[in-house]
Amino acid sequence: MTQRSATLYRPFLSGRYTVSAGLFRLGVQPVPFIGPDAAEVLETHTFALDDTYPAFVASKAAAHARALHEYAGEAGLTPALRGAALAFIAHTLAADSDGVMTWDGKQFSNAALGWTAALDIERGTVESLTRAVGPLSHLVADLQPISALDFLALNAPEDLALLARHPATGVDFLAAVHVMSPQHWNPLDKLGRDFAFVHTPVAGSGPLNATAPRLVDAVISRGPFVRFAWGVAMSDHLDHHPAGPPDSDRAHATTFDPDRAFLRVERQTLTGFPGAHGALFTIRPYIYPLREAVADPAHARALAAAHRSMTPEQVEYKGLTALLPDLLAWLDGQSSDQQGSDGQSLNSWREMLSRKPNEG
Numbered sequence: 441m442t443q444r445s446a447t448l449y450r451p452f453l454s455g456r457y458t459v460s461a462g463l464f465r466l467g468v469q470p471v472p473f474i475g476p477d478a479a480e481v482l483e484t485h486t487f488a489l490d491d492t493y494p495a496f497v498a499s500k501a502a503a504h505a506r507a508l509h510e511y512a513g514e515a516g517l518t519p520a521l522r523g524a525a526l527a528f529i530a531h532t533l534a535a536d537s538d539g540v541m542t543w544d545g546k547q548f549s550n551a552a553l554g555w556t557a558a559l560d561i562e563r564g565t566v567e568s569l570t571r572a573v574g575p576l577s578h579l580v581a582d583l584q585p586i587s588a589l590d591f592l593a594l595n596a597p598e599d600l601a602l603l604a605r606h607p608a609t610g611v612d613f614l615a616a617v618h619v620m621s622p623q624h625w626n627p628l629d630k631l632g633r634d635f636a637f638v639h640t641p642v643a644g645s646g647p648l649n650a651t652a653p654r655l656v657d658a659v660i661s662r663g664p665f666v667r668f669a670w671g672v673a674m675s676d677h678l679d680h681h682p683a684g685p686p687d688s689d690r691a692h693a694t695t696f697d698p699d700r701a702f703l704r705v706e707r708q709t710l711t712g713f714p715g716a717h718g719a720l721f722t723i724r725p726y727i728y729p730l731r732e733a734v735a736d737p738a739h740a741r742a743l744a745a746a747h748r749s750m751t752p753e754q755v756e757y758k759g760l761t762a763l764l765p766d767l768l769a770w771l772d773g774q775s776s777d778q779q780g781s782d783g784q785s786l787n788s789w790r791e792m793l794s795r796k797p798n799e800g
């Protein structure tokens with residue numbers, strides 16, 4: 441198993457929360473907020489295998505056992521799009537796995553799970569599955585993948601969705617979901633729906649939705665892209681399906697506690713298959729203890745500023761209405777207290793600027 445630690449992404453460093461496309465061309469445009477130094481890094485991968493992999497396998501296995509049909513489904517998925525997506529996922533997941541997984545066009549093996557499956561990409565099926573002992577095989581001992589998409593999704597940390605566009609009408613729709621780490625949304629509510637319907641609950645999504653046809657076109661015919669979403673969460677659970685097991689995040693009685701707060705970043709990729717009139721959308725959550733994510737006072741300041749740039753509706757949508765005052769007070773403390781002279785000078789500089797000329 442890979443011992444690589446999870447990449448640290450801080451998409452809030454701009455100090456602004458925006459509901460916008462924020463697409464970076466994978467392999468072309470560097471992502472500007474990676475690692476402790478917020479460096480610019482040119483990313484090329486779709487799937488990210490690191491030392492958090494066991495947590496994804498365990499969470500997906502629990503969701504699968506509890507109620508797979510609440511997390512996964514298909515609506516009008518054509519064999520052409522299914523085949524293009526399955527071939528891409530199998531090939532790319534193996535290529536991104538540092539040798540843990542292999543794919544020869546027929547057989548997909550995962551040494552960590554001890555799985556070797558014969559997949560029929562055309563039919564979308566698992567033809568056979570053999571199980572050996574691997575470091576994580578105990579987590580999947582009772583799992584029975586029901587299709588090639590289900591099988592591949594269980595091997596990946598990422599959640600998967602297939603976006604389709606009808607070639608004659610130009611109408612787009614979500615043709616498949618396999619989303620086991622949803623952030624307080626129900627994957628089945630979105631199945632078969634178009635981009636604007638999917639994003640209607642997002643506060644301030646009007647302008648984004650107005651550009652939906654252009655976005656969908658870009659995603660299918662010009663990618664691949666990577667984009668990021670982020671928010672503060674009060675639990676480190678991956679699965680926040682509305683019908684899933686309850687936890688402290690967005691629970692009525694939860695109050696802000698910096699030692700139980702997390703930054704949840706979702707890295708999302710979009711890869712188009714123009715010949716099959718669709719695209720693969722991957723979603724990969726990263727969950728960092730909030731203290732680590734804003735250990736640098738400048739980062740705490742940026743996160744506070746980004747929250748202050750939200751509308752009340754956006755604060756509500758993010759589940760932060762009750763928590764925001766305490767979150768901001770804590771972030772402000774992190775921005776200045778630990779900062780010593782720097783923070784002091786910034787505050788006095790602000791005070792000076794806000795004074796009327798005749799006070800000086």
Ligand code: HEM
Pocket residue numbers: 458459460461462601603614624625630638639641642648655656659667669670671710721
């Ligand atoms: C170009 C492609 C896309 C863009 C620019 C985009 C943009 C966004 C943005 C800005 C948000 C708000 C995030 C936040 O701050 O909480 C969001 C939420 C969301 N997006 Fe997308 N998105 C894209 C593709 C997709 C696709 C293909 C799906 C299909 C599953 C999807 C599903 C969602 C869902 C389910 C939410 C949360 C909605 C809810 O709470 O009900 N997005 N998206």
